[in-house]
Amino acid sequence: xxxxxxxTLEQFIxxxxxxxxxxxxxxxxxxRAIELAAKIVNRDVRKAxxxxxxxxxxxxxxxxxxQQKLDVLANNIFISALSRTGEVSMIISEENEGVVYVxxxxxxxxxxxxxxxxxxxxxxxxxxxxxxxxxxKRQNAExxxxxxxxxxxxxxxxxxxxxFYGSSTMLVYTTGQGVNGxxxxxxxxxxxxxxxxxxxPSNGKIFSVxxxxxNDFSEGVKSYIxxxxxxxxxxxxxxxxxxxxADFHLNLLKGGVFVDPGTTGSPSGKLRLMYExxxxxxxxxxxxxxxxxxxxxxxxxxxxxxxQRCPLFIGSANMVDLAMHYISEEDTAIINR
Ligand code: AHM
Ligand code: MG
Numbered sequence: 001x002x003x004x005x006x007x008t009l010e011q012f013i014x015x016x017x018x019x020x021x022x023x024x025x026x027x028x029x030x031x032r033a034i035e036l037a038a039k040i041v042n043r044d045v046r047k048a049x050x051x052x053x054x055x056x057x058x059x060x061x062x063x064x065x066x067q068q069k070l071d072v073l074a075n076n077i078f079i080s081a082l083s084r085t086g087e088v089s090m091i092i093s094e095e096n097e098g099v100v101y102v103x104x105x106x107x108x109x110x111x112x113x114x115x116x117x118x119x120x121x122x123x124x125x126x127x128x129x130x131x132x133x134x135x136x137k138r139q140n141a142e143x144x145x146x147x148x149x150x151x152x153x154x155x156x157x158x159x160x161x162x163x164f165y166g167s168s169t170m171l172v173y174t175t176g177q178g179v180n181g182x183x184x185x186x187x188x189x190x191x192x193x194x195x196x197x198x199x200x201p202s203n204g205k206i207f208s209v210x211x212x213x214x215n216d217f218s219e220g221v222k223s224y225i226x227x228x229x230x231x232x233x234x235x236x237x238x239x240x241x242x243x244x245x246a247d248f249h250l251n252l253l254k255g256g257v258f259v260d261p262g263t264t265g266s267p268s269g270k271l272r273l274m275y276e277x278x279x280x281x282x283x284x285x286x287x288x289x290x291x292x293x294x295x296x297x298x299x300x301x302x303x304x305x306x307x308q309r310c311p312l313f314i315g316s317a318n319m320v321d322l323a324m325h326y327i328s329e330e331d332t333a334i335i336n337r
Pocket of ligand 1: 115117118119210242243244245260270271
């Protein structure tokens with residue numbers, strides 16, 4: 001691409017804002033904060049082996065998991081950048097038990113949900129990881145900010161996306177008008193539009209699931225996995241990186257299905273509705289794919305608590321539909337119990 005034709009994320013945001021007469025620039029400021037945080041986290045991820053930020057920092061997050069140093073760092077970086085926009089009243093994070101109320105911003109209009117570093121068990125072994133964000137508008141910014149206002153369905157998302165620290169660093173996002181991907185140019189330190197208007201194939205050949213949990217899956221999920229490995233399916237290629245963003249990104253571009261179902265030990269699966277499932281569902285649907293918890297659209301689920309978990313079947317539309325043929329009522333009863 002000729003250098004003069006590069007579209008930076010910054011330019012793209014300005015252009016998008018100009019398309020909406022009522023836009024006051026507040027969402028653009030939130031995006032700029034996410035872009036800045038992404039660059040800082042990217043810088044730290046890239047030198048993680050060189051400075052003392054690998055390993056566990058000794059604290060435990062709200063899910064009882066060891067927090068890695070980079071998790072804590074990334075969480076602080078995103079919260080600090082978002083807090084300084086002056087546009088965000090509340091931040092909810094996979095790494096914080098409660099709502100982070102931004103000082104002096106009681107009546108600002110946005111709520112941002114973040115998984116600051118997804119795939120954290122892969123940090124120490126140099127496997128791709130990412131950050132996920134999801135932006136909501138407050139229903140009533142006149143009132144004092146409160147937890148209840150954060151519990152919105154995925155359908156209320158104003159924007160969502162992820163930053164993927166892979167062989168290159170990408171920022172992929174949607175505001176409900178398609179999905180666009182930007183690759184970080186290291187020399188310029190700018191995210192440049194590299195994947196405009198991403199459309200996911202309606203069929204694919206990849207299935208992504210942690211098969212180590214096979215014995216704990218429902219009968220329907222087991223029979224779907226058996227199908228994926230059968231000659232009838234092709235068989236599909238198995239790909240499971242263990243960082244949802246990396247698995248999702250692969251399937252988004254190539255066509256495939258990612259499954260994180262309920263297990264006997266964890267009937268609602270592993271992933272969190274507000275930090276992981278909803279933003280990915282918004283992106284998948286905007287790219288022409290689908291996302292369901294087994295019965296209906298992920299984004300219709302009414303969250304009851306911040307850290308709620310949720311089974312996830314996401315990816316190419318026809319593959320998700322087919323997976324649902326294997327999920328019986330009995331299975332969804334197990335999944336939803
Ligand atoms: P994290 O947010 O604590 O990193 O956990 C979520 C990750 C997902 O990225 C990934 O899909 C899943 O955990 C992998 O879990 P498992 O190794 O149990 O299959
Ligand atoms: Mg995560």
